[in-house]
Amino acid sequence: MAEPGVIIIGAGPAGVRAAEELVAAGVRPTLIDEGRRDGGQIYRRQPDHFKRKYATLYGSEAMRAADLHRSFEALRSHINYRLETMAWNISEGHVHMVNGHRSRKLPYSALIVCSGATDRLMPVTGWELPGTYSLGAAQIALKSQACAVGSRVVFMGSGPLLYLVAYQYMKAGAGVAAVLDNSRFWNRLTALPKLLARPALLRLGMGYVSALRKAGVPVIGGIEPVEIRGDSEDGVRAVRFRTGGEVNEIDCDAVAIGYHLRPETQLADLARCAFRFDAATRQWFPDVTMEGRSSVPGVYLAGDGARILGAEGAENAGRLAALSLLKDMGRNVDENRVQTLLAAQDKMERFRQGLVEAFPWPAEQAGKLSDDAIVCRCECITAGELRRVVKEMGAHEANRAKAFSRVGMGRCQGRYCGHAGAEIIAHACGVPLEQVGRLRSQAPVKPLSIAVREELE
Numbered sequence: 339m340a341e342p343g344v345i346i347i348g349a350g351p352a353g354v355r356a357a358e359e360l361v362a363a364g365v366r367p368t369l370i371d372e373g374r375r376d377g378g379q380i381y382r383r384q385p386d387h388f389k390r391k392y393a394t395l396y397g398s399e400a401m402r403a404a405d406l407h408r409s410f411e412a413l414r415s416h417i418n419y420r421l422e423t424m425a426w427n428i429s430e431g432h433v434h435m436v437n438g439h440r441s442r443k444l445p446y447s448a449l450i451v452c453s454g455a456t457d458r459l460m461p462v463t464g465w466e467l468p469g470t471y472s473l474g475a476a477q478i479a480l481k482s483q484a485c486a487v488g489s490r491v492v493f494m495g496s497g498p499l500l501y502l503v504a505y506q507y508m509k510a511g512a513g514v515a516a517v518l519d520n521s522r523f524w525n526r527l528t529a530l531p532k533l534l535a536r537p538a539l540l541r542l543g544m545g546y547v548s549a550l551r552k553a554g555v556p557v558i559g560g561i562e563p564v565e566i567r568g569d570s571e572d573g574v575r576a577v578r579f580r581t582g583g584e585v586n587e588i589d590c591d592a593v594a595i596g597y598h599l600r601p602e603t604q605l606a607d608l609a610r611c612a613f614r615f616d617a618a619t620r621q622w623f624p625d626v627t628m629e630g631r632s633s634v635p636g637v638y639l640a641g642d643g644a645r646i647l648g649a650e651g652a653e654n655a656g657r658l659a660a661l662s663l664l665k666d667m668g669r670n671v672d673e674n675r676v677q678t679l680l681a682a683q684d685k686m687e688r689f690r691q692g693l694v695e696a697f698p699w700p701a702e703q704a705g706k707l708s709d710d711a712i713v714c715r716c717e718c719i720t721a722g723e724l725r726r727v728v729k730e731m732g733a734h735e736a737n738r739a740k741a742f743s744r745v746g747m748g749r750c751q752g753r754y755c756g757h758a759g760a761e762i763i764a765h766a767c768g769v770p771l772e773q774v775g776r777l778r779s780q781a782p783v784k785p786l787s788i789a790v791r792e793e794l795e
Contacts, residue, residue, distance in 0.1 A: 342447040343367065344447065344450070346360075347449070348370075348453055349421075350652065351381065353450070353641070354376060358409055359656075363669055369419050369420065370433065372422065372424045373422070379477075382482060395481065420437065423435050424436050424437075426781060427783070428608040433446060439789045449636065450639075453602040453603070453606070454642050455602055456599065457599060458621075460700055461704075461707060463707070464566030469487070469488060470592070473595065480507065492588055495595050497693065501517065503594060504550060508549070514555045523559055528695060533693070562580040567587075574592055577590055597697070597700065598699070601624070602642075608779055608783070609637050620771055623645065624639050626645070627662075628684075629659070631666075645687075654679050658676065704758050704761030709721055709725065713755050714755040716747070724762050737777060746759060749785050751780065752777040760774045
């Protein structure tokens, strides 16, 4: 068995910068990442045979992406890099990981979890039809396969990612049928003082909206999704939505949906980190300091897997977590540098709060879902079935409702239905969302092949 060392999970902006700090201090960490190359989702590398320029692939983030990739290349010989390896469990001081059909467990003396984020989704009638994607999936198709998810795509939801992906599709020459935003102009206006904490980023977002409109793309705010129309044979045909009391319809052959992002918290949960309920975003976050310390000694959390602060914030968070780890090991760290990083994070936290106000989570839509609307796409559980177990079986808590209905038991482990399911439960039994609780994480955090065998390290 290998001697316990420092393990970093995730090779996105947070993980790379954490590794950089540790290597600079003479520590050789093990870096585990699911991807075949570094960069995470935002700086995802294109396949080797693709030759698109950085400016084309990453837009305004091209310089930061190139710098992160160069930094990682300089680190490779100084770290134990395990690519295409999934961390599927954390237990008793070990990280369980799988590569191909081989599963191993590595002991750790300290662990930095940089697990990233996924789309936060609110179901709509018909979202199970072929041709319906999350915003993140639509972006991956463009970045990694250089293809669009459809020839006429409707982008629906709210948050910065909605406009970014729609803009990327437009720039790539794909057909953007419309951008439908459930937030209202008033939301963004009242959030403006906080959004001004990062004026350059605010201007960039406004530029995306302006460019879409100049290109003739309908950008409609204050909408309420009604239905995605189509059938299981031919897929999506149209999107129906309500605005100003009137129901409208836009023809399309694909829909990309997303309501900002949610942290990937399963590994933090399995590491026994404490969680807290955030009333502003109506979700549970790991209880972590800005320096990256969790409630569990020796376990540090950084990047979007702990707090959604964007790529630059994730880089800072990775550095802070590594510096906290070094300090806890008894190493000397530059406290002035720590304070500088914390000051930058304070600005990003204020901006994050502005985004929460500008693009609120549409909790009320869960209560309006028709009984026949699919909530859990993996297990085909409808809103009506979930309401039935609440009212007839007294399932007023998320895990109890899961046991009775199977909501959240599928391949995604509740990543895509968990938040909306909790809102439906809270609405059906008339209790605060916090009282419904959160789905407990289970290992494996993602499906494993039945052919996987565990080996001794």
